[in-house]
Amino acid sequence: MTTLEIRAELSGIINKIHCELGTTVAAGDHIATLEAMKLEVPIESSTTGTLLSLHISPGEMVEEGQLLAILTL
Amino acid sequence: MKRLLIANRGEIACRIIRACKTMGIESIAIYSEADKNALHATLADYAICVGAAPVNESYLNIDAILKAAQLTHANAIHPGYGFLSENASFARAVQNAGLLWIGPHADTIEKMGDKAYARALALDAGIPVLPGSIRIETDSELDPFTLANNIGYPLLVKATGGGGGMGMKQVNQPEELTSAITSAQAIAAKSFGENAVFLEKFIPHARHIEVQIFGYGNGDAIHLYERDCSIQRRFQKVLEESPAPNISNATRQRMAAAAVKLAAHQRYAGPGTVEFIFDTQTDAFYFLEMNTRIQVEHPVTEMVTCVDLVRWQIEQALGTLTKTSQSQIATHGVAIECRLYAENPAKHYMPSTGKLERFSFPAPSQSLRVETGYRQGDVITPYYDPMIAKLICWAEDRQEAIHSMLKALRATCISGPKTNLPLLINILSEHTFMQGETHTAFLHNNPSLLIESSTTTTHMENQ
Secondary structure, X not given: OOEEEEEOOOOXXXXXXXXXXXXXXXXXXXXXXXXXXXXXXXXXXXXXXXXXXEOOOOOOEEXXXXXXXXXXX | OOEEEEOOOHHHHHHHHHHHHHHOOEEEEEEEHHHOOOHHHHHOOEEEEEEOOOHHHOOOOHHHHHHHHHHOOOOEEEOOOOOOOOOHHHHHHHHHOOOEEOXXXXXXXXXXXXXXXXXXXXXXXXXXXXXXXXXXXXOOOOOHHHHHHHHOOOEEEEEOOOOOOOOOEEEOOHHHHHHHHHHHHHHHHHHHOOOOEEEEEOOOOEEEEEEEEEEEOXXXXXXXXXXXXXXXXXXXXXXXXXXXXXXXXXXXXXXXXHHHHHHHHOOOEEEEEEEEEEEOOOOOEEEEXXXXXXXXXXXXXXXXXXXXHHHHHHHHHHOOOOOOOHHHOOOOOEEEEEEEEOEEHHHOOEEOOEEOOEEEOOOOEOOEEEEEOOOOOOEEOOOOOOEEEEEEEEEOOHHHHHHHHHHHHHOOEEEOOOOOHHHHHHHHHOHHHHOOOOOOOHHHHOHHHHOOOHHHHHHHHXX
């Protein structure tokens, strides 16, 4: 099973999660939205895959490089 | 008034605390749990926690702020800029709680906060506005294509409750119109609690010029000249200056007169800003919006006019303000402000957080102001605005002001989060900027400025 880790590009607060576990996502789909300094930054899937695990919850602060989700390809 | 509560944080809270100290007024700072050790909370005479780090739980939490005012026996509230400064419900709640509100009348805040309504008010006062539409609600039966055709492309879709570029979409051709309206309405509903948008003509070669006014609340108002705020990123200002370069005195006077007319028409009280879009190809100007608060860039005006706007604002609320006539307002020299943002210009201005390992500035003087709410060792969190400091330089002429600002920026040393310091140096060194050829697409058209040049990097390493 090939998996892909999705990590935070910047530190911020998770304000919304758009996908449930098991959802199939395409490249460019938004998995969650992160908010930092009044700016909303979408966390996008870089490829087609299925959401295997989610390591974040709404309102949580994440650090740059932190693991957010894992996709199976 | 004995005790003033400042419903804000960062540099503006520090600025207001400083004004209080010179006026013999006790200051009360509010802070969130993330700001327990923040500079503004340390500088004030009293400091009180109003909630958790997220703004909705602290700096936007009206109930908690009013409770804090009550607990600390505050007599007045100054909202600063941003946060609740243009929230009419807050202004009313403050007054209903028996406190002095340092700001214009709540009704004025409300009217000017609705951008479509503000356009109508400006038209009514005889101020030129851009061709535009009436409000378009989500359930509207208006045909947006007819409205758009009457205006012409390119145009902007704007949220009526918008600000800071939020909910704003540029539309270059009819095919893009429907999706732009839907998307702007969605952002507006989420950010401003109402989904109405309107269309407005987009001027591609524009400058953003605003006039600082001060109203006495009885239909009398004066202006304190203009500021050019054309250097922007994501519709947010990066650098401001006064006077606006390369504009005839006649045009400056006409813009100032229009701004005063609008302020007088509203019986406006206190400092306010009337923003205009200036068409560089025709020299025509159009009303954009009116900001009913003290602005980030107010020190630019303070330096060229020698007026303390925050002091005036507080004195007006106290009833001790001596009226100044227009003829007493003169500007002298040139002032430039640079906003330091914790962000990475080379990476789409992505916010950057972390500990300020180094954070030092040249010593302030008569001709250099350094306004910040942070100290070395403080942590920049993702919860609040990316602006971490502003530098304001004054000199006899523009060339000299640019030179002093460059000198000040080169003597500034920041490490930890990424900042736009190299970008600011690049802007001020750019040939067309030095010629005074500012316009709103300046950064967009000069992408090479966003990349840290080897000279600025080397220089900063040498600090």
